[in-house]
Structure formats: C-alpha cells, structure tokens
Amino acid sequence: MAAHRKPKQPPLAGQAVRTAATLALASAATATLFEGSGHAEPLPTTAQVTAKVDRLYREAEVATERYNGAAERADEARAAFDRLRDEAARRTQRLNTARAGLGAVAAAQYRSGGLDPAVQLALTSDPDEYLERAALAEKAGDRQAATVTAVRRELAAIRQLRAESEGRLTALREHEAELRRQKAAVTGRLASARTLLARLTAEERARYEAAAAGRDASGTSTGSAGSTGSATARADRSSGGGRGPVTAPNTRAAEAISFARAQLGKPYVWGATGPSGYDCSGLTQAAWRAAGVSLPRTTYTQINAGTRVSRSQLAPGDLVFFYSGISHVGLYIGGGQMIHAPRPGAPIRVAPIDEMPFAGATRVG
Secondary structure (H helix, E strand, O other): OHHHOOOOOOOOHHHHHHHHHHHHHHHHHHHHHHHHHOOOOOOOOHHHHHHHHHHHHHHHHHHHHHHHHHHHHHHHHHHHHHHHHHHHHHHHHHHHHHHHHHHHHHHHHHHOOOOOHHHHHHHOOOHHHHHHHHHHHHHHHHHHHHHHHHHHHHHHHHHHHHHHHHHHHHHHHHHHHHHHHHHHHHHHHHHHHHHHHHOOOHHHHHHHHHHHHHHHHHOOOOOOOOOOOHHHHHHHHHHHHOOOOOOOOOHHHHHHHHHHHHOOOOOEOOOOEOOOOEOHHHHHHHHHHHOOOOOOOOHHHHOOOOEEEOHHHOOOOOEEEEOOOOOEEEEEEEOOEEEEOOEOOEOOEEEEHHHOOEEEEEEOO
C-alpha cells in the first residue's frame, strides 16, 4: 500500500511559486510605471527652441538653394526637349513632302506601264522625239535619286532626334523629381519651425524676432523685446537702408544697389525672384539683372559668376557669401553692410556682414 501512496509535496512549495509569480508581475508593472513617467523627456527651454528654429531656417535655406538649382536644370532640360521636338516636327514635315514627291513619280511610272526603255524606243514612230524625252527622263531620275537620298537622311535625323528627345525627357523627369524632394524638404523644415515657435508665448516670440532684428542691426543679439516685420524695415530705412548716395566702383554696381534698396521691406519668399518677394539669391540675381548683368540662379553658382575678391578688397556691388556650403548671399553696399533677404518672416533689410560666417565674395559687372 505504501508503494501506491502519493508522494508528499515539500512544505509551502505551491505557495512559494505563486508568491514568486506575483512579485515578478509587480516588478514588471513597477518598471513600466517608472519607464513611462520617471524618464519622460523634459520640455525644451526657450533658448533651445529658438536655437532649433534658427537651425531649421538654415536647413530650409540650404534646401531652397538646391530647389533653385533643380528648377534651373529642369527649365534647361525642358527648353532643350522643346527644341528637339520642334526640330523633329520640321524634319517630319520635310520628310512627308519628299515622300509625296516620290509617290507622284511612282504613280506616273505605273500609268506609263513601266515599259523597258529599249521597247519604248522600238515602238515609237519618232526616234528623235523619244531620245529627247529619254534625256529629260534621265534628269528626272537624277532628281528622284536625290529625293530618295534626302528621304533617307531625314529618316536618320528624325531617329536621332527622337533618341535625344527621350534622353532629355528622362533628364527632365529626374529634375522634376528632385524639385519635389527639395520642395518637401523646405516646406517640412519651415513647418517644423512654425510648430516650435507656436510653443513660445507671444512675448517670447517677440523677443526672438527682436533678437534676430538686433543681430541684423548690430551683428550681436540684443535679447530685448521689440517690433518685427514692417517696423524692422522702417528701422532699416532710417538707419542707412534708405535711398542715400552710394559710392560704387561703376555705374552698374550703383544700379544694382539702387534696385536692392528699392526692395527693402519686401518679404523673403523661398524660391522667389520678385517682384513682390525674393529669396537671397533671387534678390541678388534681380538686382544685377536690373543693371544689365545676367547671373545664374543659385548661391553656389553665383559665387563663380565673377572675379573672387578677398574680404579686405570688398567694394559696393560685390556679392558676399556665407556658411561653408555657400548657402546664403547678400549684396555688399559698403561700410561692412549688405542688403539681403534673411529668412522666412524677416523682410529684406540692411545687415552687417559680420552676422554670419563669411565664406567669400565675388565681383561681377
């Protein structure tokens, strides 16, 4: 009977298992609780928000210049594609005309029965008349052979044009895709900047804008409250941004500066070349266009559009560039000052060139 008895459980074994499971669950719940609350990321300070906004604006400007470059390349590809398409249409018209001429000759030959020339000579009642006609026919044959050669040439040219057009169309689509990518990059960063600024109180936003305006006015951050927008533009006009006399090295430089001064207070609009708004390179391009000089569209191509000059050699009308990626440009007006389109939300204004990392300068005109 003892052999069939149930073995005894160690004392409290079942209770110990249940207790261990309960403790494990409690530990997991406690860890989850602390993970969700004790390690929550603290809210950013006002200084951190404004620093991140500045960084987003800089990234948006870099993307804007890339967008401008892609737009310029897309325009060139589109123009080349249109030229090839028009040339193909003209050659196709010439081909059709030549084909029509060959068709008329073939029809005449069919109507005459296409008799062998020796047979026609044997059957004619006037050999002299036949020989005269044969001479004319030989000349017509020469013209027909030239027409056939022209047709073949047009066919080869049209095939080549179509191949080139396909290549241009592929390039155009690639540039348009790049346009969409860079536009998304610009709008995304600007939206993030607006979201961050919305976290600030009205007073904090005013201080941020005043600090930016203060940097434009003196090259240093004032940190004091102040007005923005049109008030900043008025301050620029009253402190050297107005239509005062300009000592420029030549007439064209003076005209470029005069145009830029007339744009003071207009808004920065990314990708814009005027007349109601500009981005930084759009402003310098428009200013020099008003002086009769054609500049490329982007900052990183404008810097190579003239003669490089050192900072110590700057003269009014020179283009001044900033940041290691050559992503910002202004028009130098003398006295360490420039006219530039700063960023979204900041109007075109006069600012010291010391407010940004100087990258180089170019003299045009």
